[in-house]
Amino acid sequence: MPELPEVETIRQGLQAHVVGRTIAQAQVLHPRAVRRDPAGPAGFASALAGRTASRAERRGKYLWLTFDDDRALLAHLGMSGQMLVGDPGRPLSPHVRVRFTFLDGGPDLRFTDQRTFGQLMMCSLRGGDLPAPPANGGTARPPCPPGLGRPLPEPIAHIAPDPLEAAFDPAVFTARLTRRRTGVKRALLDQSLISGVGNIYADEALWRARLHWARPTETLRPGEVSRLLEAVRDVLTEALKAGGTSFDAMYVNVNGESGYFDRSLHAYGRAGEPCDRCGTPIRRDPFMNRSSYTCPRCQPRPRHPHP
């Protein structure tokens, strides 16, 4: 599943292979892929024809291409979304939802999404200081400006900063987290509190921080919160490092199910296998219509778990 590290890898791929090229045509092959775009499939397509992206940016699991008039193409990959760049003549797989061709006749871009939870939409950028134009039409600006208050797509104004961006404030996060009345894993998955973390990396971070998923947020001590935050940062950074080389060929397979981080997983999906720290079998619990994996010894259930 594409979480922050996978989405960042894709962003880098789009920056390298799509930014700076002029779109000839955007073909919507499945209307559900643009269901949130108020202009509909035809409006979406006509809004993109002839445009040239200036940057590829990301917050949490969202990524977007910016254009020079404060409009943006916003993308979320959902559960199974992929961005594929390759020979425009290759066969069209059945799950391609949107296809972009370019005036240069080079590699096309295909948004492919088996389970159709992902989506694309055109939107406006709001807030922050608008980006200065590139000095000489090149890549003068960093691809993902670290500054506070950078412009964000309007539809994701409610998405909190992710822990790898400069706008992330640990003090603000800590205050908001401990004010919650819920379990710590629910909080980690709440993208309006902290973004970029999904079920896999939530379990991994909790395992590293030795915290149980049902631990009530209001009982977390400052040291535990900083331990958790460090674990989240570490797990995301390491996964990014492990996957960061997968988007450099002409045929670019940028997907979230690559499993390149599988070998490094300590908890997720390891029910019954021995804990890498203490050897106790990892346990699987039902959680929010999915699963949580914990070491019953390293991550003891709290006395008063949040239901």
Next chain:
DNA sequence: CGAAAGACCTGTGCGC
């Protein structure tokens, strides 16, 4: 505002 449940999707693997 915050918390929780339901809806949205489809391919895979399992038991019967």
Next chain:
DNA sequence: TGCGCACAGGTCTTTC
């Protein structure tokens, strides 16, 4: 063989 069902799970919407 074939059928139903649990499972995978991120986000938006609705309800309280």
